[in-house]
Amino acid sequence: MKKTAIITGASRGIGKAIAEALAKEGYHLALFCHKNKDLLQNLAEALSNEYHIQVYTYCGDIADSDFTIASCKDALEKLGQVDVLVNNAGKASIGLLTDMSVDDWDSMIGTNLSPLFYTSKVVVPAMVSKKSGNIINISSMWGTVGASCEVAYSATKGGVNSFTKALAKELAPNGISVNAIACGVVDTDMNSQLSPEEKSELAEEIPAGKFCLPEEIAQVVLSIINAPSYMTGQIIGVDGGYI
Template sequence: MEGNVLIIGASGDIGVAIAERLANDGYQLLLHYNKNRKKIDEFSEKLDKECLLTVIQADLKNDIMIKEFLNKLVFPVDYIIFAGGAAHFGLFQDITEQIMNDMLTLHVKAPWMITHHLLPAMIQQKSGKIIFITSLWGDIGASNEVVYSSVKGAQNSFVKALAKEVAPSEVSVNAISPGYIETKMNNYLGEDEKAALIAEIPINRAGLPSEIAHTVSFLLDKQSNYIQGEIINVNGAWK
């Protein structure tokens, strides 16, 4: 086996694609989800039972549940993939403080706490990789997605800063920044809106979750160890 991978947000389209690819690559999986247990169960049925170490449910917008989640991590973790999250659409002036708090906790505080919990063992072993799935909007921003853009930008900054801090300990930290990927997160768009977006993308199509999963696999490969603190754009040359 290639090692134990904790996938945060494993029930999303990108999370499932990552889990499937890494299982095929020979990794053992620890899968986190919040609401979509059915998706996890459907995926788990296809897996070799030796590949799946545990499945843990937790609402990572909740401080108490974050701590409970950490207490349930009884297996060693060699790699962390932060593939979870939630978007929020609307004018910034209409956003409530509760939404702000939820988005900050889910995308920033929870990854901080999970990394803080697991990082000491990686440093001690002089081995480990942490990968964030961030967003194009974390770099350039998006109207009507101000809070989402902000927290994804925070993830990018965290990756760059932590990578410098832990590089001497041979722990790598990187991010993958997708553009428009064909997932349920984009179901709020009408067909005309999707067509207009795709028309702006030089490669003239939406990206696929499997392409994000392939990039994760590439970063986990030992041949990629010299890549450190990078935000890798996977966006078809959009923006």
């Protein structure tokens, strides 16, 4: 039986790991990225060749509603259905709130929060029509407790969590699950601004004693997909015991 998924922010890091995990399970994929067109295309070709699946790629600004909505509609048409939507695309920024420009604030909201609305607006009607589906939003532990010098990032991820809980209540009667993964420190390019010494010090603060691997988040995604639809509206912490 055909299985399909849309994944945003899929060219590297967590999104790439999720794409690889779902491809291994036989999912046909629609993968989105912002600028890494070559990386995304190489990933798509590798997954298609290895797992004999269909993979469609879309490169553009996820914060652009016209691009995201049109691309999701095209992906839905090509895939025929969407069983899983993974909203993973995001960006981070470290610095004092008073040093942040209005444009930077708007960009953070536009990248981290608004796309959940754009993608869901397209995908939800198709899921409702077949009375099943999984929407998984990649969030952060800072969306739960907030982080100093990451006010905008924390605010967007807090919004992701509230979006998740509210949409879950809206879609539960239709058998559709909506959950979020509140990631801790994951070993991706998002943390590339940290020096080796800073990474080592940060790892020591985490009870698990290490950064999370993108592949571990991908395994949690698979666990959510395989869980009963009764598990919905949950913010699942994967932070090594950090908070």
